[in-house]
Amino acid sequence: MDEMNMRVRQEKVQKFEEFVDRRLKPNLVDAITLRDKVIEKQKVFSDLKRNIVSLQKNNMTSLRSMVNLGSEVYAQAEVPETRHIFLDIGLGFHVEFTLPEALEFISVREARLAKQIEEHTHLIANIKAQIKLVCEGIRELLQLPPAE
Amino acid sequence: MGDGVKGTVTPLGSLFSPEEARKAAQRVEGAVVQRSSELRRLQGFVSENSALISLVRSLPDELSHEIMVPFGGAAFFPGRLIHTNEFLVLLGDGYYAERTAKQTMDILHRRGKTMEAQVEALKATMLDLEAEAKFFNSTAEEAIEGIVEIREEYVEEPEKNSLSSDTVSDSLHSCKTENLQKLDEDEDEDEEYARIMARIEELERMEELENGNTSEDNTQENEDTVVRDGDGGSKAGDEDEDIEAGHSFSTLDHKYEVIEPKQKLKDPLQKASDQKVPSSFISRQTGNISKQELKEEAFSNSRMQFPVEAHSFSNKELSVGKEKTASSPFGAQSSVSKIEDSPHETTGQTLNIVSSGRKAFSGSIVERDLDPQPVQSSKNTNLPQSSAQSSTKPVSRFKMQKGNR
Secondary structure, three states, X not given: OHHHHXXXXXXXXXXXXXXXXXXXXXXXXXXXXXXXXXXXXXXXXXHHHHHHHHHHHHOOOOEEEEEEOOOOEEEEEEEOOOOEEEEEEEOOEEEEEEHHHXXXXXHHHHHHHHHHHHHHHHHHHHHHHHHHHHHHHHHHHHHHHHHO | OOOOOOEEEEEHHHHOOHHHHHHHHHHHHHHHHHHHHHHHHHHHHHHHHHHHHHHHHHHHHOOOEEEEEEEOOOEEEEEEEOOOOEEEEEEEOOEEEEEEHHHHHHHHHHHHHHHHHHHHHHHHHHHHHHHHHHHHHHHHHHHXXXXXXXXXXXXXXXXXXXXOHHHHXXXXXXXXXXXXXXXXXXXHHHHHXXXXXXXXXXXXXXXXXXXXXXXXXXXXXXXXXXXXXXOXXXXXXXXXXXXXXXXXXXXXXXXXXXXXXXXXXXXXXXXXHHOHHHHHHHHHHOOHHHHHHHHHOOOOOOOOOOOOHHHHHHOHXXXXXXXXXXXXXXXXXXXXXXXXXXXXXXXXXXXXXXXXXXXXXXXXXXXXXXXXXXXXXXXXXXXXXXXXXXXXXXXXXXXXXXXXX
């Protein structure tokens, strides 16, 4: 009887472990990757904001920069006036803004991104909790037999 | 089996378990998949590079270009490209070089070449891996089919005639594992071989008669007989040479086979005396090619003991290949390479073909129809050369060949 119980327990333990390894852990990894992507995007926008602010502060009306033509081959480019800037608003659209409008847009964008990050964080926490639960269950199963 | 021949019989399945072979094949295929994704990546780079080259070539056409200048990752400024002939190229490790358009194009061109070399190397690796996988799979299949490896001690037979065809085919099996073939196949091939050999013999005799080299041949025959371990049947040194030459092709112990078929062939040869053309044709087709090569190409002597002819004959595909390639003096050579291509036989030892210095052999390869047979031009080209070689003399055959080339 005891042996049968042992075997049953072993099977259950194995099933739990498999569940953790095959479903929960990859889910966790995916969620973390998604969140990282959103964080990156947010970073891009915050950098942009900083640059626009400094542009305004220093009254830089023209710029010179290097443009990457691909494979790290750069060519000189000149921006004659920086009054209008084209921002990527998603879905392949770029909208022409003036600098103050651009700043406003960026703050709106940033808020949205922060919300997305929050959601991802919740999801990740959820998955982590599930993993922990299953591990606890396994531990319980394993500890009981010796107690018996 | 031969009298009192000891041997072992091992099922191939025990040597290479089929499941393992299949697993090995799968592993190799996995490696192939990996390489192919790498290959795609490299090819992407190559195409990007060529696109860049054309862009760099076209930019200096204008003083400035209207563009959208990126600002950070998600914003653009309308602007212009200026100094359109100056480019900053990353050389790696944080070093940049400011170059003109033409110089940049050269840099990119060189980069492209390097990448293409990498692509080629990767492709070669992939081909090797695929061949390996194919080999594993075929081994697995053979093991499953229950092919058996039979190893026997080699016992010289004083009487060739006493050897049965079964023995011959068995001796065929006494070989390395790679040369495992179905028993039936070999027997059929032996018969074919025997027939062809008969015709070859007959043609050789005719040539000898024409050359008036009979006496020489006789002496050589004697030598050959000795060489052949008491093989009385050798008509001429040619045969022996053929045998020796043959080994380059096979890893089989063909000694049995060679002796046997030659004996059998003598009669058919005589009967086939009027079939010179077809026989030379046939001889060209199959294993004779090995002979042909011997004559035409003075390769260094290889001291292998095993005549290959039977084996080369046995490969029908070879015959087709040979046919086509026979048209040039180097037909033999290319046909040799064709033999090599055949998966069964060769281990790429064309150059090991023996050509001893015996004239008779060089002159009397079956295919050589001497002048009287203008039928096949290709063969004729071979013939005059060989006869020329045989008539002149002891210049190294190899040199002669070189001259011919």
